[in-house]
Amino acid sequence: MSEGDLAVIQPEKMKSYIWLQTTDGSIQQVEQEVAMFCPMICQEVIQKGVGSSKNHAISLPQRVNPAMFSLILDYCRFHQLPGRSNKERKTYDEKFIRMDTKRLCELTSAADSLQLKPLVDLTSRALARIIEGKTPEEIREIFHLPDDLTEEEKLEPLKNTMDDPRIRLLNRLYAKKRKELKERERLKNVEVEEPVDERSVDDLLSFINGRDRKVVKLSKGKKKNKKKKDQKIVFSDEPHDIHDKESHDLHCKYKGVEETGSSMREVHNLPSMEDDICTPKAESEDGDIDDEIDPAMREMLDREVEDFARRLNTNWVRSRGQERRPVHFSINGNGTTRRHTGPSTGHTGS
Amino acid sequence: MGESTDFISDLPQSIIENILTRLSIRDAIRTSVLSSKWRYKWSTLTDLVFDEKCVSPSNDRSVVETSLVRFITGVLLLHQGPIHKFQLSTSFLQCRPDVDQWLLFLSRNGIKELVLELGEGEFRVPSCLFSCLKLTRLDLCHCEFDPPRYFKGFSYLKSLNLHQILVAPEVIESLISGCPLLEFLSLSYFDSLVLSISAPNLMYLSLDGEFKDIFLENTPKLVAISVSMYMHEDVMDFEQSSDYSLVKFLGGVPLLEKLVGYIYFTKYLSIGDDPGRLPITYIHLKTIELYQVSFEDANEVLVLLRLVTHSPNLKDLKVSASPIQLFPLEEEGFDLFDREYFDYKLPRLETVKMTDVSGIRNELEFIRFLLGTSPVLETIIVTSSLSDKDAKMDMVVELLRYPRISPRAQFIFLQD
Numbered sequence: 001m002s003e004g005d006l007a008v009i010q011p012e013k014m015k016s017y018i019w020l021q022t023t024d025g026s027i028q029q030v031e032q033e034v035a036m037f038c039p040m041i042c043q044e045v046i047q048k049g050v051g052s053s054k055n056h057a058i059s060l061p062q063r064v065n066p067a068m069f070s071l072i073l074d075y076c077r078f079h080q081l082p083g084r085s086n087k088e089r090k091t092y093d094e095k096f097i098r099m100d101t102k103r104l105c106e107l108t109s110a111a112d113s114l115q116l117k118p119l120v121d122l123t124s125r126a127l128a129r130i131i132e133g134k135t136p137e138e139i140r141e142i143f144h145l146p147d148d149l150t151e152e153e154k155l156e157p158l159k160n161t162m163d164d165p166r167i168r169l170l171n172r173l174y175a176k177k178r179k180e181l182k183e184r185e186r187l188k189n190v191e192v193e194e195p196v197d198e199r200s201v202d203d204l205l206s207f208i209n210g211r212d213r214k215v216v217k218l219s220k221g222k223k224k225n226k227k228k229k230d231q232k233i234v235f236s237d238e239p240h241d242i243h244d245k246e247s248h249d250l251h252c253k254y255k256g257v258e259e260t261g262s263s264m265r266e267v268h269n270l271p272s273m274e275d276d277i278c279t280p281k282a283e284s285e286d287g288d289i290d291d292e293i294d295p296a297m298r299e300m301l302d303r304e305v306e307d308f309a310r311r312l313n314t315n316w317v318r319s320r321g322q323e324r325r326p327v328h329f330s331i332n333g334n335g336t337t338r339r340h341t342g343p344s345t346g347h348t349g350s
Numbered sequence: 351m352g353e354s355t356d357f358i359s360d361l362p363q364s365i366i367e368n369i370l371t372r373l374s375i376r377d378a379i380r381t382s383v384l385s386s387k388w389r390y391k392w393s394t395l396t397d398l399v400f401d402e403k404c405v406s407p408s409n410d411r412s413v414v415e416t417s418l419v420r421f422i423t424g425v426l427l428l429h430q431g432p433i434h435k436f437q438l439s440t441s442f443l444q445c446r447p448d449v450d451q452w453l454l455f456l457s458r459n460g461i462k463e464l465v466l467e468l469g470e471g472e473f474r475v476p477s478c479l480f481s482c483l484k485l486t487r488l489d490l491c492h493c494e495f496d497p498p499r500y501f502k503g504f505s506y507l508k509s510l511n512l513h514q515i516l517v518a519p520e521v522i523e524s525l526i527s528g529c530p531l532l533e534f535l536s537l538s539y540f541d542s543l544v545l546s547i548s549a550p551n552l553m554y555l556s557l558d559g560e561f562k563d564i565f566l567e568n569t570p571k572l573v574a575i576s577v578s579m580y581m582h583e584d585v586m587d588f589e590q591s592s593d594y595s596l597v598k599f600l601g602g603v604p605l606l607e608k609l610v611g612y613i614y615f616t617k618y619l620s621i622g623d624d625p626g627r628l629p630i631t632y633i634h635l636k637t638i639e640l641y642q643v644s645f646e647d648a649n650e651v652l653v654l655l656r657l658v659t660h661s662p663n664l665k666d667l668k669v670s671a672s673p674i675q676l677f678p679l680e681e682e683g684f685d686l687f688d689r690e691y692f693d694y695k696l697p698r699l700e701t702v703k704m705t706d707v708s709g710i711r712n713e714l715e716f717i718r719f720l721l722g723t724s725p726v727l728e729t730i731i732v733t734s735s736l737s738d739k740d741a742k743m744d745m746v747v748e749l750l751r752y753p754r755i756s757p758r759a760q761f762i763f764l765q766d
Contacts, residue, residue: 149386
């Protein structure tokens with residue numbers, strides 16, 4: 001949009017100022033060539049014919065506060081001159097973006113609402129340079145981001161569980177459980193070096209009932225997975241009759257997703273995240289049982305489990321990790337497992 | 351730390367993506383652990399660029415390979431929305447079924463720019479690639495390219511780059527003809543390729559490999575050509591029969607602005623019967639760079655002269671002479687320059703650089719020719735490959751006494 005064109009539209013107005021109203025209500029004049037450098041202002045002038053007088057000042061978008069606006073004007077004033085060399089412009093740009101991060105973000109937002117793409121690109125580049133190579137903690141520190149993801153969420157980039165507020169409840173419960181476990185670990189002597197899972201059904205039952213924590217803690221990751229799958233298989237099966245208890249639904253749901261999640265952990269394991277997050281949660285995040293089940297429920301659970309365990313071969317319980325295929329159990333999102341207490345031939349893999 | 355102090359998360363998604371695209375894919379994905387708002391901000395990025403730096407380094411190749419495959423598969427599965435650019439450049443991956451799966455996924459997600467630079471091996475491009483009809487850019491390296499019969503071409507393709515691809519020559523020809531919007535073509539690392547290029551919108555051409563015969567059949571818009579031509583021994587034999595290669599290759603490129611030739615390019619152009627004059631004037635040609643020109647061969651010198659004299663706006667000339675081949679052609683070349691060439695003028699020539707000059711007659715005469723025809727010449731840089739100091743001195747003395755019609759012309763002699 002050249003000045004010549006503007007003259008054609010408003011031949012009687014020989015002024016070269018545009019009137020602009022900032023968000024604090026004050027109205028100011030800006031030289032035409034400087035203001036017209038911003039596409040949004042340009043558009044307002046051409047399409048709506050405003051900005052030519054004090055009464056018809058163009059109101060700046062809300063995201064452009066007065067401080068940012070004066071910065072942007074400086075930028076426009078410099079760059080709208082055609083005679084500047086590329087080197088000069090680059091040097092100016094480098095100096096221009098030296099400001100604290102908060103202002104940089106405000107500036108990006110303001111430039112975006114004025115559709116000033118070169119400035120948006122410049123500030124985005126600067127912000128990218130700030131983010132590059134830093135740990136999440138550092139980035140949160142710089143931008144004042146809330147650390148509101150749970151440890152599970154940080155490790156599991158799975159989409160489906162995300163937006164459910166009940167999941168958050170579950171996460172909190174698990175977090176509590178994990179803390180408890182850690183306490184017990186420190187107290188107990190754990191003898192879990194056995195390569196083979198020799199637990200009897202009794203052990204499993206007592207585990208589920210929350211009395212014996214022996215089997216939970218593992219030192220070696222592989223066995224952990226295997227044992228987790230153990231627990232998961234058994235556990236996920238039981239609540240299929242219990243649909244009214246919310247937390248159980250959550251369990252199944254979470255477990256179900258978990259299960260497919262863990263078997264696909266190989267695939268989804270974005271290594272960078274594990275590098276950054278140094279809490280030892282890869283081991284203890286699942287396989288935790290929620291103690292807060294009410295006793296009546298627990299009774300029912302116990303019975304279910306006993307039933308189920310009886311149907312199972314003890315081979316299954318004792319089998320090696322490698323041959324285990326937990327994904328047999330087609331667990332769908334709402335927790336109902338199709339693999340209910342039917343004939344065992346249907347589901348065991350070993 | 352309340353919500354009000356978080357000053358970046360509420361910026362519009364377009365800005366966030368602007369920022370994230372400037373980060374490596376690894377850093378971009380790490381932002382998903384920053385906070386709940388940031389969890390999926392990265393997942394709509396449309397440009398994905400992968401290489402082995404995405405995963406932790408390791409001395410064990412297979413470990414890097416496995417983790418890279420996992421990483422890429424994970425990213426693709428978590429991604430939302432269309433993917434416009436996918437680039438994978440790594441020697442760690444070659445033939446893996448995963449690559450096929452990724453390509454299938456991409457073909458269903460609107461891929462427009464695909465760059466696949468894998469390690470050496472026999473990766474066969476899967477057929478799903480040929481259904482990516484929105485492609486605007488395709489770069490393949492170390493693959494086998496075998497399109498199905500129904501494949502007609504990529505109608506939106508603007509840039510094609512094939513490096514060390516196992517493919518039948520007629521396939522390349524039909525591929526090029528089947529991409530009417532093609533503007534940039536680069537073919538490299540080929541064996542004995544015979545090619546006829548018909549690309550009405552082609553602007554940039556780069557060839558690097560062993561070409562037996564190239565014919566620029568229909569490339570009127572070519573602006574820049576760069577050719578590194580290695581020649582098959584057979585070519586040396588059919589010198590007599592064919593049409594003048596110079597015309598065949600450069601006869602239909604009136605808009606040419608830059609010409610660069612390496613290895614045997616000038617020799618290739620000199621093959622055939624010389625009609626005497628070129629049918630075309632390169633009024634836009636400003637830069638000519640010809641390397642490995644064999645000055646003992648009169649035909650090659652002729653090619654050079656033809657090009658130079660038919661480019662009235664030539665500004666920069668760089669010529670590099672081949673080491674001496676001991677051909678007994680020198681005498682013949684001598685009177686080349688006494689003919690009509692001095693009637694030509696090179697009105698815009700400003701800089702000349704002659705390298706590997708060994709002081710033979712034709713080289714010196716060529717420089718004399720340049721000095722006598724370029725009124726605005728400013729610098730002429732000469733480097734010599736002679737080791738004998740006396741011979742070098744003789745050459746310098748000879749060059750300095752040539753008349754120069756440009757008052758500002760300066761010789762700069764550089765050590766090789």
